[in-house]
Amino acid sequence: KPLTRLTKLVGASRHSTSLGKVWLSVLFIFRVMVLVVAAESVWGDEQSDFTCNTLQPGCENVCYDQFFPVSHIRLWCLQLVFVSTPTLLVATYVAYRNHSDKKRLLSKGQEEDLETLKRRRLPIAGALWWTYACSLVFRLLFEGGFMYALYVVYDGFQMPRLVQCDQWPCPNLVDCFISRPTEKTIFTVFMATTSSICMVLNMAELVYLVAKAVNR
């Protein structure tokens, strides 16, 4: 089940701080569920129900392509994928550390510590601290980047009911009508809000990490 695996990947890492573990996984579950709820139903008929006030063949295709270069759903899916990827950095590093520690312990002949090694929780210091901080920074960049991209491509978060289009082969200026604009606006605002909350939490976690390091 890729969905549960993805959820575990983002927030439930054993090596995050408790703040990250708890709140980010809840929010991630939230975002993924809402995306899955909205995706098929609300955006499902985005192209088939995009009607222009003309009988000219091809005009609807061309106008749809002009006003929707990338669909919201695809942007949000990509955003969720990219945001969960930096956690792989931390997981990879921890696996590498465990591997090298295991080799070291085996050469010394202390096998009974292998079990504790597998189950231990590494303290966030040194190289692990840097890896974790980098992953947080990347997460922030990806979240902010995708939100900004959405804002720029669609001129804000509101979906208009009517767009006017004059690409060839549309004759003169035609009115084109978007399907379910209000519902789409509601979900866009919702996803933008949860995205900003996640950014704020990431920033708080980064500040907490830095403060911990400074204290040491």
Place this chain on the structure above:
Amino acid sequence: MNWGSFYAVISGVNRHSTGIGRVWLSVIFIFRILVLVVAAESVWGDEKSGFICNTQQPGCNSVCYDQFFPISHIRLWALQLILVSTPALLVAMHVAHRRHIDKKILKRTGRSSPKELERIKNQKFQITGALWWTYMISIIFRIAFEVAFLYIFYLLYPGFKMVRLVKCDSYPCPNTVDCFVSRPTEKTIFTVFMLAVSGLCVLLNLAEVVYLIGRACKRGFQGSEEESKGAWISQRWSTYKLNEINQLIADQSLKSKFTVTKKSPTEKSERCSAF
């Protein structure tokens, strides 16, 4: 919509709920999620394609649909279910936190064998102290979300009856046109059903609040000292210290039996480093 894994996440909390909490969970799953998935989604499936206006003007259908249905019933109910079930995650987090403390205590006393850790993982916690407050807060949030969504529903669609015909005159519809909603009676039936079950859930949650408060008062009258967290921790500590002493005595007697048959460490490492 993967409600199966969603239910798996929520039902993990089941073990730590009261009896009423489990009833609530079953009501949620059987009467709301199942009905939503099996029946309601097909009824609302053609809500847009079946919405027809008495005009050939392109775009009039879209615009009138958008005016009368800003957000579909199905999305509202799905969001309501997600939001109402999220506070249960709070309880799950609290239980995990308590388990973490238990593990820490175990490690401090030096007995972190896998068997002990398993026992902690499957331990059922009493709803006392801080867990009581977390549970209470989660129920209050549940009630708040349910009522909020019922109110939003009332604002958007006053009355539960779905009309057959709406009259629309937004641009670009010429003058006022008649628009017809698809399957209005079936939608009314399902709307009434979902609202009734929603009200039932609010009642169940209120009953659970009263039950929890009653239980806490009863415990307060009996004067149990397990309420304070400090007393709880020191009690566990003393239990583990006692167990540790017993284990040490047992280990000593076992050690004297097995010193003869112990393998040398170098042999084992040679074998293991072969791969």
